[in-house]
Amino acid sequence: xxxxxxxxxSNFWVSLAGKLALVALMIPLIGMALGFAEIxxxxxxxxxxxxxxxxxxxxxxxxxxxxIKFFQKEDIIPTAADRPVFKAAxxxxxxxxxxxxxxIPFGPGLIFRDLSVGVFYALAVSSLSTIGxxxxxxxxxxxxxxxxxxxxxxxxxxxxxxxxxxxxGAVIMAGTMSMSGIVEAQIAAGFPYxxxxxxxxxxxxxxxxxxxxxxPFDMPxxxxxxxMGYLTEYSGFRFLFFFLAEFANMFTLSAIAATLFLxxxxxxxxxxxxLEFAGPAILLGKVFLLAFVMIWFxxxxxxxxxxxxxTLAWKWLVPLALANIAxxxxxxxxx
Amino acid sequence: MTINSDTMRHLxxxxxxxxxxxxxxxxxxxxxxxxxxxxxxLVARIDGERAFDVQPVIGYMHRGYEKICEVRTYPQITTIxxxxxxxxxxxxxxxxxxxxxxxxxxxxPERAQYIRLILTEMARISSxxxxxxxxxxxxxxATPLFFALRERERVLDLLESVTGGRFHPNFNRIGGVKPxxxxxxxxxxxxxxxxxxxxxxxxxAMDRVMEVCDELEDLVAGNEIILARTRGVGVIPVExxxxxxxxxxxxxxxxxxxDLRKIEDYLPYDRFEFDVITGENGDCWDRWHCxxxxxxxxxxxxxxxxxxxxxxxxxxxxxKLIKVPKGETYVRAxxxxxxxxxxxxxxxxxxxxxxxxxSASFSNLSILPWVLxxxxxxxxxxxxxxxxFVLGDVDR
Numbered sequence: 001x002x003x004x005x006x007x008x009x010s011n012f013w014v015s016l017a018g019k020l021a022l023v024a025l026m027i028p029l030i031g032m033a034l035g036f037a038e039i040x041x042x043x044x045x046x047x048x049x050x051x052x053x054x055x056x057x058x059x060x061x062x063x064x065x066x067x068i069k070f071f072q073k074e075d076i077i078p079t080a081a082d083r084p085v086f087k088a089a090x091x092x093x094x095x096x097x098x099x100x101x102x103x104i105p106f107g108p109g110l111i112f113r114d115l116s117v118g119v120f121y122a123l124a125v126s127s128l129s130t131i132g133x134x135x136x137x138x139x140x141x142x143x144x145x146x147x148x149x150x151x152x153x154x155x156x157x158x159x160x161x162x163x164x165x166x167x168x169g170a171v172i173m174a175g176t177m178s179m180s181g182i183v184e185a186q187i188a189a190g191f192p193y194x195x196x197x198x199x200x201x202x203x204x205x206x207x208x209x210x211x212x213x214x215x216p217f218d219m220p221x222x223x224x225x226x227x228m229g230y231l232t233e234y235s236g237f238r239f240l241f242f243f244l245a246e247f248a249n250m251f252t253l254s255a256i257a258a259t260l261f262l263x264x265x266x267x268x269x270x271x272x273x274x275l276e277f278a279g280p281a282i283l284l285g286k287v288f289l290l291a292f293v294m295i296w297f298x299x300x301x302x303x304x305x306x307x308x309x310x311t312l313a314w315k316w317l318v319p320l321a322l323a324n325i326a327x328x329x330x331x332x333x334x335x
Numbered sequence: 336m337t338i339n340s341d342t343m344r345h346l347x348x349x350x351x352x353x354x355x356x357x358x359x360x361x362x363x364x365x366x367x368x369x370x371x372x373x374x375x376x377l378v379a380r381i382d383g384e385r386a387f388d389v390q391p392v393i394g395y396m397h398r399g400y401e402k403i404c405e406v407r408t409y410p411q412i413t414t415i416x417x418x419x420x421x422x423x424x425x426x427x428x429x430x431x432x433x434x435x436x437x438x439x440x441x442x443x444p445e446r447a448q449y450i451r452l453i454l455t456e457m458a459r460i461s462s463x464x465x466x467x468x469x470x471x472x473x474x475x476x477a478t479p480l481f482f483a484l485r486e487r488e489r490v491l492d493l494l495e496s497v498t499g500g501r502f503h504p505n506f507n508r509i510g511g512v513k514p515x516x517x518x519x520x521x522x523x524x525x526x527x528x529x530x531x532x533x534x535x536x537x538x539x540a541m542d543r544v545m546e547v548c549d550e551l552e553d554l555v556a557g558n559e560i561i562l563a564r565t566r567g568v569g570v571i572p573v574e575x576x577x578x579x580x581x582x583x584x585x586x587x588x589x590x591x592x593x594d595l596r597k598i599e600d601y602l603p604y605d606r607f608e609f610d611v612i613t614g615e616n617g618d619c620w621d622r623w624h625c626x627x628x629x630x631x632x633x634x635x636x637x638x639x640x641x642x643x644x645x646x647x648x649x650x651x652x653x654x655k656l657i658k659v660p661k662g663e664t665y666v667r668a669x670x671x672x673x674x675x676x677x678x679x680x681x682x683x684x685x686x687x688x689x690x691x692x693x694s695a696s697f698s699n700l701s702i703l704p705w706v707l708x709x710x711x712x713x714x715x716x717x718x719x720x721x722x723x724f725v726l727g728d729v730d731r
Contacts, residue, residue: 046481143362147384147712215475216560224370224473225716302560303475305713306384 019112023101027094030251031244032063037288038247038295039063045299070243073236080141081233089139090234090241093132097245099125100252105180107265107279108272118179119171122256123164126211129249130156133213133220136242137230148229151306152213152220158313159210159217165321166203169328170260173197179256183264192263199324201261203317205293208253210309212246214294216301217309254290255283262286359387362712366395370473370716373726377703379715386715389707391700396730404690409435409509409657412687416677417503419694420728423462423671425494426455428507431690433601434666434679435509438659444648445603447511450529452602453537453640454494454506456633460544461490462671463626463633466723470623471555473720474564479554486547489540496530509657511650528649534641541634548631556624565619569706569718572617579705580698583673584625585722589617595669602668607639619721626723658685672696672728692731696724 039062043050055061077086103118105111115121130152137149170193171177174185186192194201210217221229231242258264264286265279275282304312365376374395380388400419404412416431417424429451436443468483491501498504498513506513555561571581576589586593594611596604612628614621659681667676673695682688699722707715 042477046478047485048481143360147362151384218475219713222475222713224475225713227369299478300554300558301476302471302558302564303713304560305564305711307711308563 023098023112026101027098027244027248028067031247032067034247034250034291035063035243036060037291038298041292041295042299045296067240070240071237075236075238076233078141078233082139082141085135085139086233087238089132089136090238090245091132092135093129093245094241094248096125096128096132097248097252099128100249100256103179104252104255104259104283105183105264105279106283107277108180108275110265110279111180114178114180117177119167119177119182119260122179123167126249126253126256127156127160129211129245133230136234137220140230140233142233144226144228145230145232148220148222148226148232151222151226152230154306155210155213155217155220155309158310159207162203162313162317162321163207163211165318165325166200166207167260168321168325169193169197169200172325172328172332179259179264182260183266186263187266190268192261192266192268194261197261197324197328199320200328201257203321203324204257204261205290206317207313208257209294209297210313212250212253212294214246214250215298216304218303219306219309222303250291250294251287254287254294257290258283258286262290362386364715366392370720371726372469372720372724375700375719375724375726375729377707377715377719379707379712381712384711384713385709386707386712387709389704389715391703393700393726393729396726398731400731401690401692404687406686408685409659409687412690413507414503414505416692417505418727419692419731420462420670420672420675420696420725421502422465422725423458424500424502425458425498425504425506426462426668426670427675428504429455430601430666430668430670430675431677431679432507432509433668434664434677435657435659437664437666438662438679438681439509439653439657441510441651441653443511443651445645446647447649447651448603449640449644450497450512450649451507452604453637453644454497454504455602456637456640457490457494457537459633459671460630461487461494463630464490464544466623466626467551467555467630470720470723471561473716474561476555476558476561479551482547482550482554486540486544489543493533493537493540497533508650508653510653511648513649534644538638538641541637545631545634548627548634551627556627562620564713564717565623565721567616568619568714569710569721570616570618571702571706575702575705576617579702581673581702582698583670583695584612584629585622585673585699587612588614588621588625590614595667595674599667599669601666604636606643607636609633609636619717622721622723656685658683659687667693670695672723672725673699694728694731696726696728697731700724700729 040050051059051062053059054065077083100122102112103115103122105114133152134149137145137152170182173193174182176182176185213220221231226232231239234242265275265283267282270278359380359382362379362381363376364379365371366374371377376392376395378390378392379386400415403415407415412431413428417427419427464483464487468480471479494504495501498506571589573589573591576586576591582593590613592611592613597611609632612625612632614625661681661683663678663680665676665678667674674693675695676693678691678693679687680689703719706718710718
């Protein structure tokens with residue numbers, strides 16, 4: 001039986017279909033898990049109970065109910081909208097998230113595709129979602145959406161450079177751009193890179209928050225100013241796509257941060273044989289830790305202004321990241 | 336945004352080497368918008384993120400209260416006027432009632448005056464707590480809302496236990512305050528008074544309010560981003576504030592120690608010790624901070640009033656059918672939003688001949704075109720929120 005399965009999965013198309021099904025299943029599951037964490041944690045932080053009735057206990061089925069609700073809704077496309085672009089935008093945002101999952105190592109050898117330029121690929125693909133947001137903002141035929149979309153584009157200029165530069169330190173230390181290679185380098189070194197690359201880790205986290213357009217950098221959505229920013233005209237399952245993409249993106253970026261700086265699927269002291277099957281759980285644990293920090297920020301901080309983000313990025317994050325790279329490079333050669 | 340065919344042609348004809356002529360965009364903020372506190376509409380002409388001309392359009396909530404009051408009797412009017420500024424309904428009743436009493440030359444019993452004062456300050460606290468809740472939300476922080484509203488609920492519960500209403504108490508009578516609900520004329524005086532535990536419960540509620548002020552100071556004032564968003568934003572210098580007729584915390588934040596509680600004698604404020612809070616720069620931060628400290632001062636006033644509230648009647652002797660003698664008067668009071676005044680003209684009948692209502696929010700809002708000139712779109716919301724107006728108070 002097992003041989004039959006192995007045979008079956010050695011076929012390229014079958015294994016591709018299997019991987020696709022896995023990803024297709026992962027995105028909603030991750031989205032719901034993080035979404036549920038968000039609503040429950042925010043309730044805790046705000047002295048509320050949060051969802052309580054759906055599913056009987058702790059309202060665990062709340063997001064399933066929400067998802068079903070979104071599918072039942074009418075698919076509204078404004079008359080003034082640019083229809084094809086309006087329809088394509090949420091998919092593009094979701095696709096960029098799905099594509100990110102490809103290079104995340106969940107365990108030794110447990111990776112969809114171990115690209116030799118994994119880090120490069122991840123950073124490039126993650127920026128695609130901004131194009132989707134810009135498309136959504138432009139095509140909605142709504143001034144608030146337009147401002148939101150343009151803000152997202154402006155934000156890209158601010159966070160993209162620090163995001164890339166923050167990663168360079170870890171890449172220099174590992175000597176490879178392959179994601180699983182970086183984890184293996186951390187195993188070989190015996191410590192997660194955050195211990196020496198804490199500056200890079202901090203910058204990466206801030207820039208990732210900006211990329212996720214979460215508070216304190218949620219200017220493209222900015223409920224109190226732009227109604228709902230680029231999401232204003234979306235409803236039903238198209239809105240659901242954005243919603244899922246937001247949480248799945250939170251997962252993937254946290255996973256990248258965990259892989260690059262926190263040792264990925266590895267924990268100090270855990271033998272290789274255990275990592276084989278415990279790897280995904282360890283990575284998930286680290287991801288949820290980072291996601292908790294992001295949720296915590298979201299419900300504590302107010303929102304920056306777009307120009308303040310630019311100041312923060314160009315006057316603080318970029319010089320810091322450059323200094324970090326210089327120091328790392330020098331030490332790498334000297335030590 | 337609609338792109339008409341002219342613009343399309345214009346864009347298609349534009350040469351790459353020629354600098355594009357960019358048009359400004361007119362952005363309609365409101366009347367349905369999350370942050371306009373009701374139905375205010377702002378017509379903003381923006382160039383990118385910068386607004387160079389913002390005009391408020393009001394009147395979506397005009398209910399013609401001044402005219403309605405001309406065909407109502409005096410006791411009926413309190414039901415209308417506490418819907419003017421609905422987040423501090425109780426405080427709206429005071430100046431009108433005092434104006435009528437002044438014309439009738441009625442002496443209000445001490446105890447009734449103290450009860451009025453306590454409830455007015457509680458209305459001020461609940462109004463300011465709403466501001467404490469909504470202002471961080473407008474800057475993107477959702478959490479302070481719940482802390483502030485939780486304490487406001489405590490205050491409103493107490494208000495309700497006395498008056499029977501959370502928002503629209505309708506508790507004042509000409510000559511005093513209404514005896515407790517259910518107390519008929521045959522019942523003894525004690526049962527017509529405040530609810531049994533009201534005073535001790537108010538005292539502990541005030542302690543909690545003071546604590547939540549500290550919490551909010553921690554949560555909001557201790558946040559760098561809030562400071563960056565509010566310091567130096569929407570600065571209103573003293574002269575401009577005075578020229579536009581600003582009042583209340585908005586004027587005090589600019590540095591003018593103008594507080595009608597110290598100047599007028601509509602309630603016995605002169606017997607209590609409290610400070611008039613002023614700001615330094617008149618920016619959004621000062622307006623926030625002034626209100627926070629005013630909550631503390633109100634708490635202090637209430638504690639002192641509870642300490643020496645006299646016993647006695649709640650209602651002075653007034654005729655069954657209230658007729659106000661011929662004459663006119665203007666009574667103004669320090670409402671949570673600022674100066675609220677009623678100009679009452681009576682021709683001796685059972686209703687006013689004319690009632691002019693001066694509401695604080697209307698004048699406070701009039702500064703918007705001046706202060707919003709040349710600010711960024713996010714700052715429009717930050718400044719608008721910091722002025723803390725209520726649309727019912729603007730339109731009446």
